Amino acid sequence: MTTLIYDGSFEGLLTAVFEIYEHKLQNIKIQKGEWLSMALFEDVIKVVTDESRAGRVLQGLQQKLSPAGLQRLYAAHMAGMEDEDGMLIGYIRYVFDSNQNVEEDYGNKYVLRLAEVIRMIRREKHRMEAFVRFQKLQDETFYSAIEPDFNILPLVAKHFKNRYTDQKWIIYDMRRNYGLFYNLFEVEFITLDFATARPDNVISSYTEDEGLYQNLWKNYFKSVNIPARKNTKLHMRHIPKRYWRFLTEKI
Structure with missing residues (x-):
């Protein structure tokens, strides 16, 4: 051998x-x-x-x-x-x-x-494209923390660049400690000090109205939910529980 x-x-x-x-x-x-x-x-x-x-x-x-x-x-x-x-x-x-x-x-x-x-x-790529939830920071950049099972950030870069062309955004992989940053022109790979320390908690950097938008999003999901048709097993199959802490409607 x-x-x-x-x-x-x-x-x-x-x-x-x-x-x-x-x-x-x-x-x-x-x-x-x-x-x-x-x-x-x-x-x-x-x-x-x-x-x-x-x-x-x-x-x-x-x-x-x-x-x-x-x-x-x-x-x-x-x-x-x-x-x-x-x-x-x-x-x-x-x-x-x-x-x-x-x-x-x-x-x-x-x-x-x-x-x-x-x-x-x-x-995993399709799940990340569906589950990313952005939060607006004070410098007008939209931030999202993720923790995928595999290293799929390079695979989702094109999708988010095409979908959010008019705003700056960061998608940060907590597990691998690097992220994508779109600066309105191109996507680049970055690392962030604050994300290393508390990658899933950047509340101090949120805009003042971010909490309002998060509440509106939660109320929307609550209003469209039909309790009589609740199927927890099916729901967890499509949205595994390990992703919930990154979804605004689940927090």
């Missing part, structure tokens, strides 16, 4: 693939960060991200996959799901070792798992 340690970037993952083929490695394990195990009889290779080597692997993938297929592979890695790097390596190796396009070969465990991961990412 050979363990490959890489820096967690997509370029690093592609460099690891290059190392696998260059050294003709068979049984491998891949992980991010530093190698901490003291296990005997294990070979460890520290993968140094190399843009040239990563570029060669990427070029090969472009020849074997459709543009959509390559985008799905990138999205699956970017999501940052635990223990899925081995699947991605297995998928890439299967792509290169096959003589035809394998994107719909669901009989293969790596292709099937990639499809499952993409389905989970898309579901």
Whole structure:
């Protein structure tokens, strides 16, 4: 068994693939960060991200996959799901070792798992697009805190930029401590000191009328609710409880 340690970037993952083929490695394990195990009889290779080597692997993938297929592979890695790097390596190796396009070969465990991961990412993306609730800050910027299961901020940037083109806004991922900021011209990635300290409580920065708007929003949801048709089980399936603390109507 050979363990490959890489820096967690997509370029690093592609460099690891290059190392696998260059050294003709068979049984491998891949992980991010530093190698901490003291296990005997294990070979460890520290993968140094190399843009040239990563570029060669990427070029090969472009020849074997459709543009959509390559985008799905990138999205699956970017999501940052635990223990899925081995699947991605297995998928890439299967792509290169096959003589035809394998994107719909669901009989293969790596292709099937990639499809499952993409389905989970898309579901989380759609939920974030539906569940984001903005609150107006004193500098006229609209702020929303979220905590998605996966790293989907880059995937929702286009949606919110197209939908809210006439106002500045911030969507901040509390779990990963970074956010999107739209400055009326473009979307950029940012980190915020106040969000690090109390990311879900920026009340001191609200405008004076923010509380009024929140009450109006809560009253609206209360008025359209029909108690006789309440279905808690169905409601929680569409809006899982872990999202409730970010929804104005649930606070």
